[in-house]
């Protein structure tokens with residue numbers, strides 16, 4: 321796995337907004353660190369509980385083997401004082417009693433006092449118990465797991481056995497945990513997913529010695545999926561983007577598998593609008609499908625560029641052309657490990673959950689921080705981008721601050737345009753600086769699996785490669801939005817994903833934008 325992000329301990333307690341625990345590898349790392357202490361605490365607690373149980377049992381046994389055993393000839397209901405006197409005649413019974421009072425009780429009371437539940441709870445509170453993940457974090461984590469299933473057409477049985485495509489691991493989920501995700505799917509109207517999760521739970525229960533759920537719970541849940549689906553079907557059938565079966569489940573003996581239903585949607589909605597068509601191509605690309613024609617592909621190439629600036633005569637840029645028109649390029653090895661470490665370290669304390677989604681904006685699940693050039697004096701990345709892209713980048717008017725994003729499992733961005741005017745024609749930033757004319761996105765690490773950046777309408781996608789950047793223009797030369805530049809981020813399956821993004825604005829780059837990126841060929 322990737323090395324943990326720096327300064328995980330410095331993750332702040334955020335008063336204004338709940339910390340994005342499930343959304344960011346940084347916060348997950350912080351939790352994993354806390355859990356090392358929690359594990360030790362609870363492990364010790366079980367040892368203490370066992371000690372106390374043994375002490376209590378030893379006391380009972382000693383009393384039963386001496387006093388009770390030696391005084392059985394008195395009737396059950398005889399006078400307690402008479403019984404007590406009887407117990408003190410025998411020297412060894414008497415001795416054992418004195419021993420119990422002076423030794424075993426002391427021991428017992430000592431253990432009770434020093435390892436009480438209250439003290440454990442206090443220690444957990446000291447670790448930050450009240451700020452730990454809650455319902456919302458769990459819902460976000462469940463969404464992330466279900467998103468991986470949906471986007472990558474995961475076989476739930478394989479997935480929950482810990483096998484992710486080409487990667488096999490030895491950790492999966494229990495039948496009860498799989499069942500919880502099935503229930504969550506139904507509650508959130510992901511009916512087709514619910515079926516996959518239920519049948520996986522049904523299968524898993526057979527292979528478990530002990531399961532916290534039963535076959536009858538699963539049977540009831542199947543009934544609930546069908547009933548809930550059929551109840552909501554009429555109401556929602558007209559909603560284009562709602563993932564729903566074609567027809568009522570009660571009447572169809574064979575529900576359409578999620579995979580076929582997606583392909584159906586893909587072909588049906590292809591021409592409706594860029595966002596919807598883009599979504600289904602996006603899913604295919606996350607799975608590695610490239611839609612570029614052989615004619616387009618034949619123009620693609622890699623080269624070492626020495627001409628952009630004298631600096632590059634001795635440090636040539638390794639450029640790969642991913643699409644000629646509109647231009648999309650990936651440039652390798654543009655940022656050193658020490659710059660990467662500086663960016664992660666500086667961003668970590670201010671990583672926050674994204675703002676609530678406004679109408680028309682794409683859902684995104686990552687934690688974000690914004691760095692000004694002054695925040696990172698030893699990492700002059702704006703200057704470097706100026707040299708590479710030949711654009712004005714430095715200064716408040718020329719670009720946005722550098723955006724750092726930290727994704728965790730299932731972390732994604734739905735298809736969108738980086739142009740601010742695309743979602744909000746009255747955006748004040750557009751009025752002031754002009755729209756975002758270009759995007760320069762740097763991958764700060766390799767991702768074990770998943771996390772591609774697809775451009776559905778170009779038919780190609782970018783793979784995260786540590787230290788490489790992808791560059792494109794969001795605006796046409798006349799300044800209007802280039803609607804071909806729809807893109808998104810595929811969910812991370814395994815690993816962490818960190819990116820740094822610089823958006824350059826139009827007004828300061830009016831005269832800078834080269835006529836054609838191709839001229840450097």
Ligand SMILES: O=C(O)CCC(=O)C(=O)O
Nearest residue numbers: 733772773807808809819
């Ligand atoms: O993470 C990626 O690959 C793309 C992110 C993106 O498009 C964005 O944040 O606007």
Ligand SMILES: [Fe+2]
Nearest residue numbers: 736737738807
């Ligand atoms: Fe974007």
